[in-house]
Amino acid sequence: MSEKIGIAILGSTGSIGTQALEVIENRPDYFDLQVLTAGKNADLLIEQAKKYQPNTVVIGDEDSYQKVKDALWGENIHVYCGEDALCQVVEATNVHTVLTALVGYAGLKPTIHAIEAGKTIALANKETLVVAGEFITKLAKEKGVNIYPVDSEHSAIFQCLVGEFHNPIEKIYLTASGGPFRGFSISDLQKVTLEQALKHPNWSMGAKITIDSASLMNKGLEVIEAKWLFNLKPEQIDVIVHPQSIVHSLIQFQDGSMKAQMGLPDMKLPIQYALSYPNRLATNFPRFNFMDYPNLTFEAPNREVFKNLDLAYRVMDELGTSACALNAANEVAVDAFLNKKISFLEIGELNETVVNETKNILNPSYQDYVNSDQNAREKALQLLRK
Ligand code: NDP
Ligand code: MG
Numbered sequence: 453m454s455e456k457i458g459i460a461i462l463g464s465t466g467s468i469g470t471q472a473l474e475v476i477e478n479r480p481d482y483f484d485l486q487v488l489t490a491g492k493n494a495d496l497l498i499e500q501a502k503k504y505q506p507n508t509v510v511i512g513d514e515d516s517y518q519k520v521k522d523a524l525w526g527e528n529i530h531v532y533c534g535e536d537a538l539c540q541v542v543e544a545t546n547v548h549t550v551l552t553a554l555v556g557y558a559g560l561k562p563t564i565h566a567i568e569a570g571k572t573i574a575l576a577n578k579e580t581l582v583v584a585g586e587f588i589t590k591l592a593k594e595k596g597v598n599i600y601p602v603d604s605e606h607s608a609i610f611q612c613l614v615g616e617f618h619n620p621i622e623k624i625y626l627t628a629s630g631g632p633f634r635g636f637s638i639s640d641l642q643k644v645t646l647e648q649a650l651k652h653p654n655w656s657m658g659a660k661i662t663i664d665s666a667s668l669m670n671k672g673l674e675v676i677e678a679k680w681l682f683n684l685k686p687e688q689i690d691v692i693v694h695p696q697s698i699v700h701s702l703i704q705f706q707d708g709s710m711k712a713q714m715g716l717p718d719m720k721l722p723i724q725y726a727l728s729y730p731n732r733l734a735t736n737f738p739r740f741n742f743m744d745y746p747n748l749t750f751e752a753p754n755r756e757v758f759k760n761l762d763l764a765y766r767v768m769d770e771l772g773t774s775a776c777a778l779n780a781a782n783e784v785a786v787d788a789f790l791n792k793k794i795s796f797l798e799i800g801e802l803n804e805t806v807v808n809e810t811k812n813i814l815n816p817s818y819q820d821y822v823n824s825d826q827n828a829r830e831k832a833l834q835l836l837r838k
Contacts, residue, residue, distance in 0.1 A: 458546045459727065460487035460571075462538065462562055463553035465496040467658045468576045468602065468719060472551055473504065475724045479733060487541045491554075492516065498523040505529065507546065510537045512558075538562045543569040549727060551602070552577040555660050556783050557825055560584055564818070567597045574726035576602035578677040579783075583776045584821045585680030599681065600726040605674055606681055607722035608700035608713035613682075614730070616705070621682060625702040626674055627694040628753060629654050631666040634695060638757055644796045646789065654697040654717045663786045667799050668753065672764025676775055679768055686768050691761065693751045698740065716740050759800045767807060772814040773824035774807060780828035781806035788836055806832050 459476060463469045469488075476483040486507045490497035494516035501509045501524055508530040511520045517533035524531055532541065539562050542550045550566040551574040552559050559577030566573060567588070575581070581588060592599055601607050605626045613621075632651050633641060649666040650659065657665070664670035675689050700722075702712040715721060718737055725732070755762050760782075767774035785799040794802070810828050813820045 456482060456484035457727065458484045458486045458548040460489075460542050460544075460547045460550045460566075461485070461553060462487075462489050462542070462550065462559070463491070463555065463577075464488040464500055465490040465493040466553055466555065467656065467661075468551075468553035468723065471720050472553065472723050472727070473500065475720050475727065477504070478735070482733065483727065484546075486544065486547050489538055489541070489554075491558075494519050494523075501529050502527065508532065508541050508544070510534075510541055512538065535561065539565040542566040542571060547571060549574055551723070551727065552580060553602075555579075555658055557583055557779065560821070563588065564591065567591050567595055570595055570597060573597060573599040574602055574723070575599050575681075576723075578603055578673050579779055581677045581680045582673045582779045583825065584816075584818070585676065585775070586771065587816065587818060587821065589680050589683075600729050601677075601681055602719075602722050602726045603674060603677060604717070604719060604722045605701040606678060607725055609678065609682060609703055611713045611725065612701075612703045612711040616703075616711075619705055621684065621688065622704045622706050622708075623688045623690060624678060624682065624684065624704070625690050625692045626671065626678060627697070627699055627701050628668065628671045628691055629665070629697045630693040630695050630751075630753070631668065633666055634693065635754075636757065638797070641757065641797050642795070646792060649789070649796055653695070655719070657719075659790055660783070660786050663789060663799070664782070667760050667796070668758035669760040669764070669782055669786075669799070669803070671753070672761045673779070675761075675764050676768045686765055691753050693753050694749065695751075696745055696748055698745055698748055714740065760803060763800070763804055763807060770812055772812040773816050773820055774810075774812045776816075776821050776824045777810040777812075777828035778803055778807050780825045781832045784829055784832035784836070793836065802832055802835055805835060 461469050485504050488506045489510040491512040510532045514533045521531045549572040552563050553576040556579050559580045563580045652662050697717040699712045704710045767778045781803045785802040788794045
């Protein structure tokens with residue numbers, strides 16, 4: 453390869469961000485790390501900057517700017533802070549691909565800037581497509597920008613599509629582990645604790661997505677993400693619980709043939725594929741052994757108990773800003789649950805109430821999303837105070 457791929461990692465201190473650094477570290481001949489950013493974790497950002505020597509770092513938290521600046525004095529690394537800087541650094545000419553590994557709505561604005569600047573997007577921040585899928589996919593098309601999925605299920609679908617881009621998809625099956633509360637009844641869920649919800653059986657991830665996995669909101673968000681990534685109708689997307697997390701998702705084509713992508717649950721693989729597509733780079737990641745998994749099982753999700761899944765289908769059907777409102781409500785609810793202010797079941801209840809009470813705006817502009825996010829957050833916070 454003649455030229456290395458310049459990479460910006462938004463959210464380098466998180467679960468996806470740190471794993472992306474491991475991927476990049478393995479192939480200094482292939483990747484050229486240009487930008488690292490963090491929200492609040494100044495210590496880890498400083499450590500990463502010293503080790504990986506990017507061109508630029510951004511710390512979201514303005515109060516930590518001086519600390520980062522002082523620590524990196526003499527390192528020949530540009531240091532910036534705040535949201536505007538986050539949006540500007542992705543536009544740099546030496547950045548080719550932007551890995552969006554921020555969590556939540558905060559990922560939207562920098563992703564828009566990156567698309568406008570013509571950068572390839574490696575999308576981990578699924579909330580971007582949940583909140584503004586209509587707007588983002590239109591903008592990416594206009595700018596001729598590719599969005600490659602990092603989410604393991606969507607990476608699986610994407611990998612199965614290679615060589616098939618001209619063949620229409622009949623339907624896809626997104627697999628779900630079922631999370632720590634698979635098989636629980638509503639009365640079981642009334643008693644679950646934060647500590648239990650944070651223990652995912654198969655994946656180690658950031659706190660927000662771990663709670664979303666336990667409530668099946670994550671799968672709901674992924675259904676919406678899949679709609680926009682692969683241009684599907686709601687009835688073409690199905691969810692199947694697969695507790696072993698080995699089959700990462702499946703496509704069914706018009707002739708009835710199905711393709712699945714499999715492997716051990718390790719995010720480094722989909723991260724690397726999104727950064728190196730269309731190439732597969734050699735790795736020494738642990739390999740799958742059939743004898744360790746004599747049974748791969750599949751079951752239907754319990755939609756009566758895990759109501760977030762149907763709520764996601766509903767807002768996907770409604771289009772407009774409905775999904776944006778659901779995402780905002782869920783961010784507030786998960787934050788309240790993480791701070792032990794509400795119970796596990798109250799997350800879904802809050803989500804449903806906010807969606808029911810928020811006006812849906814069709815064909816939204818960027819400002820409509822901003823307003824809808826803000827209104828839904830305010831509504832959710834009001835309900836929490838009651
Ligand atoms: P983490 O919480 O582990 O990391 C989030 C990162 O974003 C951190 O670097 C954090 O900085 C930064 N950040 C958070 N809020 C802000 C903000 N307001 N401004 C600037 N930076 C901010 O999350 P994950 O890595 O688990 O997830 C990232 C995204 O990837 C999510 O959208 C998630 O749904 C998706 N995803 C994650 C998977 C996983 O295995 N973890 C799998 C599939 C998708 P700091 O810590 O310094 O404050
Ligand atoms: Mg996933």
